[in-house]
Amino acid sequence: MGVQMDAKTSGLPRLLLLSGIGGTLEFFDFVIFLFLAPFITKNFFPPDMPEWLATVQALGIFAAGYVFRPVGGLVMAHFGDISGRKRVFQFSIVLMAFATTAIALIPTYETLGSSAALLLVLLRIVQGVALGGEAPGAWTFIAEHVPARHLGLACSFISSSLIVGVFMASLVTMAANWFFSPQEMLDYGWRVPFVVAGGLGLVGAFLRRWLSETPVYLRARQERAVVNSLPLAIVLRSHWKAISISLVATWILSAVVIVTTLMTPLILQKHYGFDAQTALAVSAFGAPCVFVGAIAAGYLADRIGLGSYFMAASLPFAATTYLFYAHVTPASGNVYFLFGIASFFKGMVGLVPCFMVRAFPGPVRFTGISLAYNVAFAFFGALTPVVIGALLPSASFVHLHYMMFVAAGAFLLGLYAFVRPEAVRYQAGRDEGLSNSGHELAQRR
Template identity: 45%
Template sequence: MATSQETDASASRPLNRRDVKVLSLSALGGALEFYDFIIFVYFATVVGQLFFPPEMPEWLRQIQTFGIFAAGYLARPLGGIIMAHFGDLLGRKKMFTLSIFLMSVPTLLIGVMPTYDTLGYAAPLLLVALRILQGAAVGGEVPGAWVFVTEHVKRHHVGFACGTLSAGLVSGILIGSLMSAFIKTTYSDAELAAYAWRIPFLIGGVFGLLAVYLRRWLHETPVFAEMQQKKALAEELPVKSVLRNHLPSVVLSMGVTWILTAAIVVVILMTPSLLETRYGLDASLANVYAILGVVVGSLASGWCADRLGSGPTIAFWGVLLAISYWVMMTTVSTHPEWLTPLYILSGFAVGIVGVVPTIAVKSFPAVVRFTGLSFSYNVAYAIFGGFTPIVVSVLMTVHPLFPAVYVAALGGLGVIIGVYLMQTSSGRRLAVMPS
């Protein structure tokens, strides 16, 4: 439940010009950092060809490449918990800036590192190490950003604030998609393999360092500043308090994070490759429109969460996600001309990611909020997000519609969570945020 310090610190705080500036810089930095993390998946094919032995079977190369992608997710819990620990004790802003620095440097290094032809097996090992650093960084960035923005707004704006930040983070995927489309249409396959694949990583690293500079203009959240002034910070290890006193909130937050992973990893990141491999469809442009749909959907779901409650919102978006993606995956093989509109609708349904942080961040009191959210989100993402590409790729050999089945199941979980929230005070107004 809410701490009295938090209520006092935040009561009747308006969303003024300074807060808008903070939220804008937070979303921009988050977009750049998310771009750095996911650009890998858009160039997974060429990276697999360059960083593994040429005689390796293609199916094994793909699994190995997605395994390196998964390494970033597996590193998220440790990095996230460490940064969240200090975020709850030393301040949100310090960790918020550190996370994007730790993302930018490995991204730059990936852009300049030698490949298998030069380093042999050391090349994929080095790539794994850099992905681990990126994972540790994003493990602190995403929950840190959610906490940062929600502690700058009043309770009845939390949903829209989370939706806005989610839209900003998803914009990083959009930037990555546009960069991928530009590189692949500008350069030949030979040029791409020779040097052009490095360009997105170099650009991402440079702009990430720019975001580090921009975050110098951020200020500490009023909630944390008030707790610090009143000496109301955690008196023990925050993660210890979370696991002892807030286990139901951990389970709930992990559940909604599982839904988020299915929406982002399968529908947005993997689907273009899946459609190209199975049906020979080029979904790169449709993917761009779908991501725009996610941005709009995130804003819409966040707005609805403020007005209708988190329960009804996640239930509706869960149904929409399950149905829209199933229809798309079962239709485009016979009606490829429907790909773009169906993908846009699925993208709008992926806007469920706008309400997910609203539910998770409201589940923890301010004193352990960063740690509670970071632990739940990162552990769940490491398990579900990290292994999803491998599991989906393997099980598609058993049933070609497995991605649609998987997404539909997680949409159903959204309905279950929505019903649960509607039956409790959680779905209406959790009393853990500012009045």
């Protein structure tokens, strides 16, 4: 049994670090597949298959993880609301580490034939199920531990820690490509990053054992307020306002992440004429800037209010995003500066989980967040790159126009939270969710 601790006794920094490191490693495990897709393509499909078809199938296997995220998220959230946050929080990272390590060990097409690709699909599905519960679980867990006055900082830290996982995946892949020759990478070197990812995932699982159950859940169990019926049914029946707010918030998050992080290297190459190496370097440079921007956003939102900050931050986000995409060229000497500033202000989306954890009541919070987040991210995550990629040749600034539309949506969401604060602050007689009362209970236990 782990050492019981809470934010009051062990300090907010330690709690954030132990909670965030798991998300970092779990996203590292999940996205490492994409960076190694060229080697997977050559190892898991027939050598006489056209390269474009093998690439499409490899990317389809990667996408299978996203398709099953909502399923995994809802299943894990169900047990998280009924049996406790910590157990599910722990299980998700163990499951991810297992699947990632298994990918490193499975035989290739040369040994198993087409069964190798099928096994790869199965393991990607397992990864998707594990990831579906990670972000909603992390946000719920940390929000129910920290005092309400630190909610913005806590949520933004957890959100930005997920970006660090993507950054780590790119660094490990670059290191493997530097250490191994192209032929060695094709033969066995591609397995090494998966081994590293799986091993680090197990380290994260070990560290998470020192976390305690959330005070909010402990109080609900003590007062017999834990739901006994299906949490999903309760959410769908009684919390449509919270679902709507969470869907809009997740749309903003998904749009910013997909366009300004995942698609930017492709956009810089196809539309602006950057070479691949420079485009990837510019994108990687933005990751630390997002992290710093998210921490700053959380700190300020805790002081001036969530709605006020989101309204204010949407304006520099729109301005700096416009400056980058409208004026950057390979010949300009300010590429990194412009993208760094734009990345700093897009850190505002680290506050998105604040809208969700405050909108749902404690007994069904995990399920509510998981439903809205995973469904919205799966839909927009699949649709956005397809639509922008299809329109980019004929509408060369479609990505820029879309980001301006997203900035307007962020402003309106902040305005709504400012005018109707009760919509993002659940109350029912007495606060079941994010307050210091949970910490008072934990101290008495």
